[in-house]
Amino acid sequence: MFWKIFTFLVHVSLSVAQNYAGNTAMSLSDIVDMSTFKQVSQSTEAIFHEGPVFVETTNELYFSSNRFTDSSGGQNIRISKLNVTTPNATPVTVTTNPPILMANGGARINLKEIVYCSQGYNSTPGSLMRLNIETLVATKIPLQIVRPFGTADPNPDFSSPNDVVLSDQYDGYFFTDPPYGYYQNFRPENTMPPAVYFADRRSLNVTRIWFFPSNYRPNGLSPSADGSRLYVANSGFQIGNGSTDPSVPIVMHVFAMSKGSKGVPVLTEMDPISTGTGVGVPDTVKVDEKGNIYVTVSNGVRVYTPGGVYIDTILIPSAGPVANIAWAGKTLYILAETFCIRQVSQSNDAIFHEGPVFVETTNELYFSSNRFINSNGEEHIRISKLNVATPNAVPVTVTTNPPILMANGGARINRKEIVYCSQGYNTTSGSLMRLNIETLVATKIPLQPNLDFSSPNDVVLSDQYDGYFFTDPPYGFYQNFRPKNTLPPSVYFADKRTLNVTRIWEFPANYRPNGLSPSLDGSRLYVANSGFQIGNGSTDATVPIVVHVFAMSKGNKGVPVLTELDPISTGTDVGVPDTVKVDEKGNIYVTVSNGVRVYTPGGVFIGTISIPPPGPVANIAWAGKTLYMLAEKVLYSVQVKNRAAPLHDIDNTNW
Incomplete structure (x- = not known):
């Protein structure tokens, strides 16, 4: 197991x-x-x-x-x-x-x-x-x-x-x-x-x-x-x-x-x-x-x-x-x-939502909340951190300069920096932002060309491909904090040296590419499709509830080339798949409404790490062999046998 x-x-x-x-x-x-x-x-x-x-x-x-x-x-x-x-x-x-x-x-x-x-x-x-x-x-x-x-x-x-x-x-x-x-x-x-x-x-x-x-x-x-x-x-x-x-x-x-x-x-x-x-x-x-x-x-x-x-x-x-x-x-x-899982922390607000990143030097888990509405009717998302080694610790709000607008998925760049998906707000386009966790200064990554991203959702770094993979579904428009998207729902790759960004897969307009991850050996790319939930409270039964699987290899100038394979069904009674991550043995972890579904590297369902209702689990993060699960108002952990897949070395100074 x-x-x-x-x-x-x-x-x-x-x-x-x-x-x-x-x-x-x-x-x-x-x-x-x-x-x-x-x-x-x-x-x-x-x-x-x-x-x-x-x-x-x-x-x-x-x-x-x-x-x-x-x-x-x-x-x-x-x-x-x-x-x-x-x-x-x-x-x-x-x-x-x-x-x-x-x-x-x-x-x-x-x-x-x-x-x-x-x-x-x-x-x-x-x-x-x-x-x-x-x-x-x-x-x-x-x-x-x-x-x-x-x-x-x-x-x-x-x-x-x-x-x-x-x-x-x-x-x-x-x-x-x-x-x-x-x-x-x-x-x-x-x-x-x-x-x-x-x-x-x-x-x-x-x-x-x-x-x-x-x-x-x-x-x-x-x-x-x-x-x-x-x-x-x-x-x-x-x-x-x-x-x-x-x-x-x-x-x-x-x-x-x-x-x-x-x-x-x-x-x-x-x-x-x-x-x-x-x-x-x-x-x-x-x-x-x-x-x-x-x-x-x-x-x-x-x-x-x-x-x-x-x-x-x-x-x-x-x-x-x-x-x-x-x-x-x-x-x-x-x-x-x-x-068994352990309840680590809970809140009256849905603060445990996306972008979990563990920092081992301080034993802190960083994460972003669900959307809140302030007294002016404006939506915002806040980043918080929690010392997971301290019993009964209270989450602390992280105030970045400038604010990372509608922060979503995140990943570790190096010992001092996290990259976050900024979904943008109103006329400000979505982007990738580097956050220095010591100074709390946030810097926009100047991707080229300067595209009008709708609302970037998840990001992962790959040393094998020397760049960032990220998704851009149109949730910003359907959740009323961004104009109608000008770009189709897509998966993008940004070269870490040139910062040139390439659309490596385009989905139909009603699909919602969400969490993503390369496989352990880099030969596959997994992308969760949460499009069954349109984003405005309605559903679209024509969208398959699956994790898309692509064969992946390096093409011209090292840009990944994808070939679509058979998807992995994540079940029809456990909500939509959100996050996809991989462990050091290549097993695939997919977050759903009742927990985390785990599959073999070949896509065979193994079992579910279940959480108590109501859920859902929106995202997960490893801290060694502890897996943290974000379930909106509750943070859970479970001891696992395998660490996260080593897709990126945070001591790689070339980033």
């Missing part, structure tokens, strides 16, 4: 939703306040996996890890706890006596005890274990399976119990038992079918209340708020050994439920709830006090009405998956297992 792996814990505040019935339509904002989305903790190991249980007396969240392999080749899972009210607290390993073998799902029994699913190990069957969180003594619950004609098996051979929930209404434990232990090579082949069980809390008699086909994997489960339904996630599409089984439906099974003989629940299968394709398998199922259903998937937590109507997804900033969730009052803790 191209990103650095972390596991992480985040939280979000929940609202008290209106008391609605069945399939009443609502939005996620009725349930979740996404402005409270916050990273709580992270680890380089997959410790945030299953069994989250909150203990309010100590403000600690208990949870179990994914599987680890020890030095002898054996597998183990560890339980940890974290004080979620202490900033920067470190997770603490919980050592139980005896160990809870391969601990998985968990639930609170009382103020002092948690019940865990022990998946067993080797010849030791799975079981339910009571953990005293004060003494850390773990005790096996002596369940016995009730057989036909009243016989009982005191030593049931459960394969690998996965999730457990307690119900006062039914006076017992519900739990699932899929055969993951066998398929993940820590238990013998299962002797009992994948099933849902109920254990009476008084007699501890266990009844199999539903069994599934052998290739199904009953996972997380929960009764409905009123106890009339039972929801069971089926994660059997993922067999457990790294393979998949497309014959298994990616659904949450729904059962009507009522009390039968001796209070044992009786289930009647109903229509399942599809949890979507392209978001992995459902894992955990939980229900809030209003009956809304929460299902964890690869990209977050899908939320449904009590009637099973999909509301929306609480998206997480990761490659997923979310394995489990837990409530602490009206805070929902979300356990995820791969890389």
Whole structure:
């Protein structure tokens, strides 16, 4: 993968939703306040996996890890706890006596005890274990399976119990038992079918209340708020050994439920709830006090009405998956297992928009804002800088002399200078401007001929081609701060020695060439086309939502020559592509509405570095192996494995 792996814990505040019935339509904002989305903790190991249980007396969240392999080749899972009210607290390993073998799902029994699913190990069957969180003594619950004609098996051979929930209404434990232990090579082949069980809390008699086909994997489960339904996630599409089984439906099974003989629940299968394709398998199922259903998937937590109507997804900033969730009052803790982003800074204004440039000597990130309107009705854009190494640092406005009119994309020239795209204003044409970051003096680069650029958008420097590449879409006209463009939307190249500028590609009038970058080896040029968004609030469905790809080579006097190749589609449901950048391995990064889409050097989609709503990510910048993502009012960062492509050496004194 191209990103650095972390596991992480985040939280979000929940609202008290209106008391609605069945399939009443609502939005996620009725349930979740996404402005409270916050990273709580992270680890380089997959410790945030299953069994989250909150203990309010100590403000600690208990949870179990994914599987680890020890030095002898054996597998183990560890339980940890974290004080979620202490900033920067470190997770603490919980050592139980005896160990809870391969601990998985968990639930609170009382103020002092948690019940865990022990998946067993080797010849030791799975079981339910009571953990005293004060003494850390773990005790096996002596369940016995009730057989036909009243016989009982005191030593049931459960394969690998996965999730457990307690119900006062039914006076017992519900739990699932899929055969993951066998398929993940820590238990013998299962002797009992994948099933849902109920254990009476008084007699501890266990009844199999539903069994599934052998290739199904009953996972997380929960009764409905009123106890009339039972929801069971089926994660059997993922067999457990790294393979998949497309014959298994990616659904949450729904059962009507009522009390039968001796209070044992009786289930009647109903229509399942599809949890979507392209978001992995459902894992955990939980229900809030209003009956809304929460299902964890690869990209977050899908939320449904009590009637099973999909509301929306609480998206997480990761490659997923979310394995489990837990409530602490009206805070929902979300356990995820791969890389995470970090919120670096936020503002009430859309200051994190374009032109991010990192200066390593001062640890400052420079960037330009979205458009603001002053008291005179005039539009302007301001440049700011932020010391990203200082916690809680406040962005500082950079006042240049003269002002860089409607500053947009930027790039580093040398240790002391940044080049910015000035989009111009009114009758002042767009241009490229050199900014000395020590004196804050801005100087127009005297490109020849002196063209009436509409509103230059992005710029990149190339040592291989010895010049500047930049785009010039007509956004200035459509956003009402420049006259109608006299030049077509184009990509230009300016020789750094002669400053002669050449139009190297012309687009149709309704296209909007935006971010651009040469490939790592200089044989390609990538140009984002954001023309679907005209610039005046309207859209143009005739414009393809793509990154244009050109073969590129040196022509006469070193001016690049382009040949159009097949474009890269950036998807139809994630807004338009804005920025295009490349890392040192040649991977292509494209900013869209929900994050940063990453492609191989050959244009094959790898995955998305997702951000919380609302987005979009307009631009990105590297600082070593930290990638900064500008999302209008929020600045995010993520650790990545590769640095920026070395297209230009800032110590090259010939610029």
